[in-house]
Amino acid sequence: MPSAFGNTMPYQADPQLEQFVRELPKTETHLHIEGACPYELLKRFDPIKHAKPPVFWNDYFRYQSFNQFMDLYVEYCSVFFTGAQQFHEAAKIVLANCSSQGCRYVETSFHLGTLLFIEDDGPTIIDAIRSAAPKNLELRIFAGMCHNDYVDAGKDLIEECITWNGLDGIDLHGPEDLPLEPWIAHVWDRARKNGKFTKAHAGEFMGSNFVDKILDELKVNRIEHGVRSIENPKTVQRLVDENIALDVCPISNVKLAVDGIESMSTHPIRKLFDAGVTVTINSDDPFFFGNRLSEEYYALHQELDFSYVELGHLASNGFKVALIDDSKRRSHINELQEYMIQYSK
Numbered sequence: 001m002p003s004a005f006g007n008t009m010p011y012q013a014d015p016q017l018e019q020f021v022r023e024l025p026k027t028e029t030h031l032h033i034e035g036a037c038p039y040e041l042l043k044r045f046d047p048i049k050h051a052k053p054p055v056f057w058n059d060y061f062r063y064q065s066f067n068q069f070m071d072l073y074v075e076y077c078s079v080f081f082t083g084a085q086q087f088h089e090a091a092k093i094v095l096a097n098c099s100s101q102g103c104r105y106v107e108t109s110f111h112l113g114t115l116l117f118i119e120d121d122g123p124t125i126i127d128a129i130r131s132a133a134p135k136n137l138e139l140r141i142f143a144g145m146c147h148n149d150y151v152d153a154g155k156d157l158i159e160e161c162i163t164w165n166g167l168d169g170i171d172l173h174g175p176e177d178l179p180l181e182p183w184i185a186h187v188w189d190r191a192r193k194n195g196k197f198t199k200a201h202a203g204e205f206m207g208s209n210f211v212d213k214i215l216d217e218l219k220v221n222r223i224e225h226g227v228r229s230i231e232n233p234k235t236v237q238r239l240v241d242e243n244i245a246l247d248v249c250p251i252s253n254v255k256l257a258v259d260g261i262e263s264m265s266t267h268p269i270r271k272l273f274d275a276g277v278t279v280t281i282n283s284d285d286p287f288f289f290g291n292r293l294s295e296e297y298y299a300l301h302q303e304l305d306f307s308y309v310e311l312g313h314l315a316s317n318g319f320k321v322a323l324i325d326d327s328k329r330r331s332h333i334n335e336l337q338e339y340m341i342q343y344s345k
């Protein structure tokens with residue numbers, strides 16, 4: 001079945017699986033708005049460059065390195081986001097697409113550093129994204145920043161963003177192998193004191209030691225990816241004992257050729273799930289992986305033997321970690337449990 005991005009992925013569902021996943025109440029808690037940029041907007045923006053679908057939509061395409069991925073990110077998507085209007089237009093399509101796939105709750109991030117190059121300020125961008133959400137979708141907005149962003153005007157921007165009312169949280173992203181500079185722990189701590197939720201990318205391109213380092217220094221309780229925690233049983237046990245959740249993006253990990261993940265069938269999410277780690281399922285940068293959230297569920301069912309009941313469990317993890325009050329959480333989880341009754345026998 002063609003994805004929203006016009007290509008065909010290897011993960012196609014039979015009608016029963018397609019319906020089960022579509023109607024399954026679910027969440028998306030790891031989604032970069034720039035990396036989700038709809039192709040139709042890019043084609044309108046630069047019809048010549050985007051005349052043909054990008055090569056990285058090929059099912060067999062693998063990124064050679066994270067640097068190659070980031071270069072393409074700038075070349076294809078960052079150039080499009082020149083103001084609040086572009087964020088609004090992209091968010092409108094992206095969030096409607098999430099809703100059409102059964103998402104009730106979405107966390108999306110934008111790259112904070114973009115604000116250094118555009119006229120509109122942070123609160124304006126946040127409003128532009130928030131006002132694009134369909135009524136039936138609960139949205140949380142995060143600012144993402146890299147390990148080495150705390151310089152010059154970037155430093156002021158980081159200090160400022162943790163005071164913005166409309167911002168729900170901050171996320172550490174970009175290359176993991178850059179030094180974990182001391183400012184990060186200070187800012188993460190102050191952000192939490194200001195009521196912001198904090199998370200960080202780790203355990204994607206660096207191993208389990210880096211996951212431990214992030215937990216020790218940044219004191220987050222949610223990690224983006226974190227899949228290489230599997231390299232050390234002690235780290236896995238720590239995730240369980242300390243109730244740390246991983247926002248996992250399986251197709252992204254395969255296409256970025258994360259160490260130890262040659263194919264979906266070798267993805268560690270099965271072992272992490274079986275060990276009792278709270279894992280959620282997400283699509284990361286769908287423009288760059290040619291994926292849809294639904295396909296992530298198909299892939300887990302088809303290549304890692306996740307049963308319908310287990311897929312329901314993964315979806316409920318999304319509501320478990322969602323930044324919503326407990327009565328809303330209960331109501332989403334009740335809805336999901338009601339839905340699962342027909343598949344639990």
Ligand SMILES: [Zn+2]
Nearest residue numbers: 030201224284
């Ligand atoms: Zn990410």
